Amino acid sequence: MTGAGRLSLLLARRIAMLVVTLVAASIALFLVLDILPGDPALVMLGTEARPDTLAALRREMGLDQPALVRYVTWIGGVAVGDFGISYTWRVPVASLIAERLAVTVPLAVMAIVLSTLIAVPVGVIAAAAHGRTLDWMIVSFAQVGVAVPNFWIGILLVLGFSIGLGWFPAGGFPGWQAGVGAGLSALILPSVALALPQAAILARVTRSAVLEVVGEDYIRTARAKGLTARQALWRHGLRNALIPVVTILGLQVPVLIAGAILIENVFALPGLGRLIFQALGQRDLIVLKDVALLLAGLVIIVNGLVDIAYTLIDPRLKDRLA
Amino acid sequence: MKRVLAAVVVAGLAAVAWPSAVGAQARDQLVLGMQLEPPHLDPTAGAAGAIREVTYANLFEGLTRLDRRGQVQPQLAERWTISPDGLSYRFSLRAGVRFHDGTPFDSASVKFTLERAMAPDSTNAQKQLFEPIASIETPDPLTVVITLKRPTASFLYNLAWGDAVMMAPGSVATNRERPIGTGPFRFDSRTPGDRVVLVKNPDHRDAATIALNRVVFRFISDPQAQVAALRAGDVDAFPNLGPAEAVDGFRRDARFTVAIGNTEGETILALNNSKAPFTDVRVRRAIAHAIDKGAVIDGAMSGTAKPIGSHFSPNHPAYVDLTSRYPYNPAEARRLLAEAGVRDLRVTLRLPPPAYARRSGEIIAAMLADVGITATIEAVEFPRWLETVFRNADFDMTIIAHTEPMDINIYGRPTYYFRYQNHARLQAIMDEVERTGDEAARNRLYGDAQRLLSEDAVNVFLFQLPKIGVWNARLEGLWENSPLQANDVTGVRWRN
Numbered sequence: 001m002t003g004a005g006r007l008s009l010l011l012a013r014r015i016a017m018l019v020v021t022l023v024a025a026s027i028a029l030f031l032v033l034d035i036l037p038g039d040p041a042l043v044m045l046g047t048e049a050r051p052d053t054l055a056a057l058r059r060e061m062g063l064d065q066p067a068l069v070r071y072v073t074w075i076g077g078v079a080v081g082d083f084g085i086s087y088t089w090r091v092p093v094a095s096l097i098a099e100r101l102a103v104t105v106p107l108a109v110m111a112i113v114l115s116t117l118i119a120v121p122v123g124v125i126a127a128a129a130h131g132r133t134l135d136w137m138i139v140s141f142a143q144v145g146v147a148v149p150n151f152w153i154g155i156l157l158v159l160g161f162s163i164g165l166g167w168f169p170a171g172g173f174p175g176w177q178a179g180v181g182a183g184l185s186a187l188i189l190p191s192v193a194l195a196l197p198q199a200a201i202l203a204r205v206t207r208s209a210v211l212e213v214v215g216e217d218y219i220r221t222a223r224a225k226g227l228t229a230r231q232a233l234w235r236h237g238l239r240n241a242l243i244p245v246v247t248i249l250g251l252q253v254p255v256l257i258a259g260a261i262l263i264e265n266v267f268a269l270p271g272l273g274r275l276i277f278q279a280l281g282q283r284d285l286i287v288l289k290d291v292a293l294l295l296a297g298l299v300i301i302v303n304g305l306v307d308i309a310y311t312l313i314d315p316r317l318k319d320r321l322a
Numbered sequence: 323m324k325r326v327l328a329a330v331v332v333a334g335l336a337a338v339a340w341p342s343a344v345g346a347q348a349r350d351q352l353v354l355g356m357q358l359e360p361p362h363l364d365p366t367a368g369a370a371g372a373i374r375e376v377t378y379a380n381l382f383e384g385l386t387r388l389d390r391r392g393q394v395q396p397q398l399a400e401r402w403t404i405s406p407d408g409l410s411y412r413f414s415l416r417a418g419v420r421f422h423d424g425t426p427f428d429s430a431s432v433k434f435t436l437e438r439a440m441a442p443d444s445t446n447a448q449k450q451l452f453e454p455i456a457s458i459e460t461p462d463p464l465t466v467v468i469t470l471k472r473p474t475a476s477f478l479y480n481l482a483w484g485d486a487v488m489m490a491p492g493s494v495a496t497n498r499e500r501p502i503g504t505g506p507f508r509f510d511s512r513t514p515g516d517r518v519v520l521v522k523n524p525d526h527r528d529a530a531t532i533a534l535n536r537v538v539f540r541f542i543s544d545p546q547a548q549v550a551a552l553r554a555g556d557v558d559a560f561p562n563l564g565p566a567e568a569v570d571g572f573r574r575d576a577r578f579t580v581a582i583g584n585t586e587g588e589t590i591l592a593l594n595n596s597k598a599p600f601t602d603v604r605v606r607r608a609i610a611h612a613i614d615k616g617a618v619i620d621g622a623m624s625g626t627a628k629p630i631g632s633h634f635s636p637n638h639p640a641y642v643d644l645t646s647r648y649p650y651n652p653a654e655a656r657r658l659l660a661e662a663g664v665r666d667l668r669v670t671l672r673l674p675p676p677a678y679a680r681r682s683g684e685i686i687a688a689m690l691a692d693v694g695i696t697a698t699i700e701a702v703e704f705p706r707w708l709e710t711v712f713r714n715a716d717f718d719m720t721i722i723a724h725t726e727p728m729d730i731n732i733y734g735r736p737t738y739y740f741r742y743q744n745h746a747r748l749q750a751i752m753d754e755v756e757r758t759g760d761e762a763a764r765n766r767l768y769g770d771a772q773r774l775l776s777e778d779a780v781n782v783f784l785f786q787l788p789k790i791g792v793w794n795a796r797l798e799g800l801w802e803n804s805p806l807q808a809n810d811v812t813g814v815r816w817r818n
Contacts, residue, residue, distance in 0.1 A: 037709040038708065040705075042705075042708050042709065042712075043704065045368065045445065046447050048369065048447060049447050050450060052442065053447070053449050056443045060445065089362060100515065155550075158547075158550045158554075166555075172516055172542070172551070173513070173515075265547070268541065268542040268544065268547050270514055270516040274515055280703070
């Protein structure tokens with residue numbers, strides 16, 4: 001079999017797995033949210049609502065249908081790209097999610113890029129300086145970074161850069177229609193707050209992964225070939241050390257999304273995390289189900305991408321996976 | 323090369339950061355912060371207070387309205403006459419009023435609005451306000467005659483609620499996303515999760531006296547973020563700030579005005595009166611004696627709230643001060659519990675999310691422990707609270723603020739969640755109130771009702787939920803008190 005053929009087989013298998021997992025996730029989600037106490041109509045109409053008013057609203061939202069009918073209606077809609085109408089906001093969930101993704105995706109991408117840009121060089125430098133003061137300092141900083149919650153870093157950043165220096169807004173999002181500059185400006189502090197704890201974790205992983213490979217034979221061979229210790233480390237050590245780094249990066253995506261819920265609240269950003277938070281508080285079950293399904297899909301896709309990334313980093317794995 | 327790159331990055335950051343510094347200069351714009359985001363903007367189709375906090379008096383108008391002191395004032399109805407039997411209301415409407423889309427407002431709009439709210443498929447959260455209405459007639463375009471089933475003294479007050487604002491048939495279907503009212507401000511835009519923008523309606527009758535051209539409502543739920551937004555100047559005013567503990571810091575800062583007022587939120591430690599041993603008045607009184615309200619207010623609300631002794635707002639002229647009926651006295655509490663034969667009582671205290679409930683709950687649990695009651699705290703989110711406590715009355719104790727104005731009548735409902743045993747007696751007083759036209763006589767009846775609830779120690783009446791307003795010291799005209807949920811900005815202006 002050719003390399004390309006193996007890769008497409010790998011992809012086909014991944015996609016099949018994705019679909020099966022998503023269906024299982026959708027059933028689980030539906031059941032869990034169905035059991036969850038809390039009537040969306042009661043939440044929307046409040047304590048003074050009369051029983052007939054509640055019944056009218058429940059009918060309007062289709063909540064008077066049996067569970068099986070509601071599940072089939074929902075999943076059938078999702079299958080053809082119709083995610084339903086939000087109970088609370090009364091707009092199509094798809095547009096609601098798209099609006100929120102326009103904040104969360106740039107935020108997450110900025111955070112991932114930033115954390116990788118910080119963590120990989122720092123980790124390699126720490127490994128190169130193994131046992132010396134610089135290494136010790138980096139490890140200590142990383143230890144603090146892992147322990148400190150991102151929302152607290154967010155508050156510190158706001159104190160310093162918004163209230164103190166006035167460089168960035170303290171929160172909120174003017175919308176991309178206000179200009180790319182204004183939009184990015186609103187996302188800088190939150191992405192830094194999200195990135196720093198991630199960077200700390202990644203730097204530690206990079207450091208230990210690099211330390212592990214420097215003892216390997218091929219590094220000695222590279223040195224014997226005439227490369228300096230640094231050249232050998234960057235050219236041969238790093239590539240081999242990347243597998244655990246990429247694994248952690250993949251595992252960090254759901255953590256990043258969970259972190260985004262907190263960070264989006266600290267910075268009052270209208271992102272996906274805040275949407276989940278609001279939808280839960282309002283018992284907007286349809287939004288909750290759609291977003292949770294989307295996130296489940298995302299995690300599965302990211303895991304698939306990580307597997308594919310392995311094969312790019314280490315060509316030997318192609319045979320083993322396919 | 324590296325230096326050049328660094329310079330470019332710094333310049334880029336500066337360019338990106340710049341716009342935030344400019345916006346603060348505008349004198350005819352107000353950025354107003356709110357804790358909760360309105361799910362949509364139709365106050366006749368949802369109970370969320372945040373809908374009213376954006377639209378009341380600004381975007382939508384009713385026949386009547388409440389002013390900042392909680393008094394009924396004419397709005398779209400210029401004047402009215404009430405028949406001697408109290409059954410027929412004849413409203414004269416303001417001439418020349420148009421909705422924001424140009425649709426004229428007339429008696430047909432009134433009939434349409436009220437009948438929609440009363441209809442069987444209505445999803446109006448306060449449908450009971452309209453229940454007394456028997457018929458609506460429109461003899462001419464500027465006259466509406468409403469006939470009631472029985473005299474209802476609170477009818478004009480009820481028409482002032484946000485749930486009774488006037489709408490046009492052509493726009494009701496889209497009012498959730500693009501609200502069309504008759505008010506001095508029009509809907510401009512909405513960024514879900516972040517803001518709603520209103521702009522001045524130049525065609526409004528009061529346009530000449532409205533100082534603001536643009537009002538931005540920003541939604542910031544996190545308490546720390548609220549404080550940061552005010553400090554950084556991103557938000558000009560937070561009429562109802564979340565964190566009470568931040569008040570001292572703002573008081574020391576000359577850039578801000580701090581205004582502590584009252585809301586209509588009676589905050590109570592509710593007891594399940596249908597569940598032993600709370601069925602015994604001695605036990606309920608013991609609990610009232612066991613709680614030091616001053617300490618709860620200091621600890622949970624940073625001293626910003628006023629204690630209450632019954633389910634009634636100190637804002638109202640009929641308020642009776644009953645706060646000394648059950649002074650803090652743990653010894654008396656233990657004596658009453660012993661007399662009732664209650665020993666080693668274990669209860670759960672179920673707390674909804676707001677900070678006032680969670681914080682008061684911790685302090686109250688400690689006070690209860692002091693008289694031998696073990697209260698286990700159970701923190702729940704709001705939908706669950708509504709389902710278990712409010713709907714199913716499946717609870718021992720809870721803490722909640724009842725934010726509806728003039729809601730002492732809830733004690734007359736036999737199935738209301740705290741299950742007041744003496745409900746029939748309270749309901750009789752409420753019926754008498756509605757039949758009484760004379761205000762002084764009505765206020766006396768309200769006094770009787772307050773004393774009855776206090777004697778029966780139905781719940782522990784803790785404090786009136788404060789309205790903590792913090793705004794730019796150059797702003798004037800914002801409401802200090804909150805007789806109903808609203809951010810009326812029609813009288814707000816910047817001082818030079």
